[in-house]
Amino acid sequence: MRSFPSFRLHPVTRRGFVGALGALAASLRSAGAAAQTAPAAAIAPAGVDYYDELGVTKIINAAGTYTALTAACMPPEVVEAVRVAALHPVRLHDLQQKAGEYLAQRLRCEGAVVTCGASSAITLATAACLQAANPKLQITDMPQNLGTAKKQVIVQRAHRYGYDHAIFTPGARITEVLTMDDYKRACGAGDAVMTNFFNAAEDEIGPEGPAQIGREEWLRVAHDYGIPCHIDAAADMPPISNLWKYTGMGFDLVSFSGGKGIRGPQNAGVLLGKKRLTDLAHANNNPNDGVCRGMKVAKEQIVGMVAAVDWVLSHTEEQMQGNYQERADLIASTLRGLPGVRTETVTPHIANHVPHLLVRVDPAVSRVPASAVLTAVRAGTPSIELNPNSCRPANQGIPSDANTLVVGVWMLQPGEDRVVGRALRTALLGNSQPTKA
Numbered sequence: 001m002r003s004f005p006s007f008r009l010h011p012v013t014r015r016g017f018v019g020a021l022g023a024l025a026a027s028l029r030s031a032g033a034a035a036q037t038a039p040a041a042a043i044a045p046a047g048v049d050y051y052d053e054l055g056v057t058k059i060i061n062a063a064g065t066y067t068a069l070t071a072a073c074m075p076p077e078v079v080e081a082v083r084v085a086a087l088h089p090v091r092l093h094d095l096q097q098k099a100g101e102y103l104a105q106r107l108r109c110e111g112a113v114v115t116c117g118a119s120s121a122i123t124l125a126t127a128a129c130l131q132a133a134n135p136k137l138q139i140t141d142m143p144q145n146l147g148t149a150k151k152q153v154i155v156q157r158a159h160r161y162g163y164d165h166a167i168f169t170p171g172a173r174i175t176e177v178l179t180m181d182d183y184k185r186a187c188g189a190g191d192a193v194m195t196n197f198f199n200a201a202e203d204e205i206g207p208e209g210p211a212q213i214g215r216e217e218w219l220r221v222a223h224d225y226g227i228p229c230h231i232d233a234a235a236d237m238p239p240i241s242n243l244w245k246y247t248g249m250g251f252d253l254v255s256f257s258g259g260k261g262i263r264g265p266q267n268a269g270v271l272l273g274k275k276r277l278t279d280l281a282h283a284n285n286n287p288n289d290g291v292c293r294g295m296k297v298a299k300e301q302i303v304g305m306v307a308a309v310d311w312v313l314s315h316t317e318e319q320m321q322g323n324y325q326e327r328a329d330l331i332a333s334t335l336r337g338l339p340g341v342r343t344e345t346v347t348p349h350i351a352n353h354v355p356h357l358l359v360r361v362d363p364a365v366s367r368v369p370a371s372a373v374l375t376a377v378r379a380g381t382p383s384i385e386l387n388p389n390s391c392r393p394a395n396q397g398i399p400s401d402a403n404t405l406v407v408g409v410w411m412l413q414p415g416e417d418r419v420v421g422r423a424l425r426t427a428l429l430g431n432s433q434p435t436k437a
C-alpha cells in the first residue's frame with residue numbers, strides 16, 4: 001500500500017503568503033485615497049502550484065474533455081474573469097438572475113440558469129418539470145413527498161445512461177420506450193412530466209438495435225401531448241450554433257456542460273429553455289432548500305460560465321475548430337514509417353465534434369501491441385492520457401478496436417502535440433526510455 005506523503009509549504013510559499021498580506025494591508029491603508037493602480041493588481045500574489053505541493057501528477061491530456069481528467073482548461077480570459085469576481089462579494093440571487101438573463105439573451109432563448117454542471121442541469125430540469133406538472137408540489141417536497149404526484153420521465157431504451165441518476169434525484173421515475181407505439185402510449189398515460197433525449201445517442205446502437213425515434217419526431221409527439229422535452233447536449237459544442245439549435249427547434253429545456261468544449265469551470269453548466277421552466281429551475285437552485293441545495297454554484301463558477309460563453313461567442317465556427325487537424329497531422333507524421341502502424345483522422349458526428357487521430361497498430365507486424373503503448377505513455381514522463389476509447393470497441397462515434405489508439409488533440413496545450421508524437425513513436429518502437437518534454 002502506498003503511504004500518504006507528508007507535505008509542508010516550502011519557503012517560497014510562506015514568502016508569497018506574507019508578501020500578499022503586506023500588499024493587502026497596504027491596499028487597505030490606501031482604500032480611502034484615489035488609487036493609481038487597481039487594488040486587484042496590488043494584492044495579486046504569486047500563485048502557489050498546489051499540484052506540486054500536494055504531489056499530484058500533472059498530465060498531458062490527449063484524451064478530450066473527460067470529467068475524470070478534469071475536462072478542459074479555462075482560457076486566460078475566463079481565468080481572469082474568475083479572479084476578478086473572486087475578490088468581491090455580491091448577492092447570490094442577484095448574480096444568478098442577471099447571469100441567467102445575460103446568457104438567455106446571448107444564447108437566443110427565453111431563460112437560462114447557470115448550474116453545477118450538465119448533470120445538475122438535468123436534475124434542475126426534472127425538478128422544474130415535476131413542479132410544472134404538479135402545481136401543488138413544493139420545492140421541499142422533492143424527492144421524499146411525491147406521493148401520488150405525476151413523476152414519469154419518458155426515455156428511449158437506447159438513450160438510457162449513467163445520467164439517469166440526475167433524473168431520479170428529485171424523485172422522478174423513468175418510463176422506458178422502444179417503439180413509436182410505446183412512446184405514444186407512455187405520453188397518453190397521463191403520468192409523464194418530461195421526456196429526456198440523449199442527443200449523441202440519436203444514431204447510437206442500443207441493446208435492441210438503434211434508437212427508433214429521431215429528434216424531430218420525438219419532440220413533435222411529446223408536444224402533441226403537452227409534455228415538455230429536455231435534450232442532453234452536454235458535450236455537443238462545437239459547433240457553436242448548437243448552443244441555440246435545440247431551443248430553436250422547440251426543445252423546452254437543453255443542458256450543456258460548462259467545463260467541456262465551452263471551457264468554463266469544470267463544475268459549471270447551463271440549462272437553457274422556456275422561461276416558465278427555467279424560472280422553476282432557478283427556484284429549485286441553491287441556496288434555496290431544494291434538491292439542488294447541495295449543488296452549489298459559487299460566484300466564481302457563475303462568472304466563469306458567463307465569461308466562457310462570451311469567449312466561445314468571440315470565435316467563428318472555423319476558429320473553434322482550432323488547429324486540431326494540424327496537431328493530428330503532426331502526430332501522424334511522427335509515426336510515419338513505423339512497421340504495422342497506420343493513422344487516420346475521424347470527427348464524431350455529435351459530441352466531441354473535433355478531429356481525433358486513430359493509430360491502428362497491426363499486432364502481427366508491430367513490435368509492441370497497442371495496449372502496451374497506452375500503458376507506456378501513461379507511465380512516461382510527462383504522463384500522457386490517451387482517449388479512453390483506445391483499445392476498445394467502437395463507441396461515441398469513434399471507430400476504435402482492440403488494436404487502435406485514439407488521440408484526442410483538442411485539449412493539448414501548445415507544443416504538446418510534439419511531445420505526444422515523440423512518446424508514441426518511442427513506445428511503438430518498444431523503447432521504454434522516458435520521453436522528455
Ligand SMILES: *Cc1c(COP(=O)(O)O)cnc(C)c1O
Pocket residue numbers: 067116117118119120163200232233234235256257258259266268269
Ligand atoms: C459530460 C456529460 C454530462 C455531465 O456533464 P457535467 O457537466 O460533468 O455534469 C451529462 N450528459 C452527457 C451526455 C455528458 O457527456
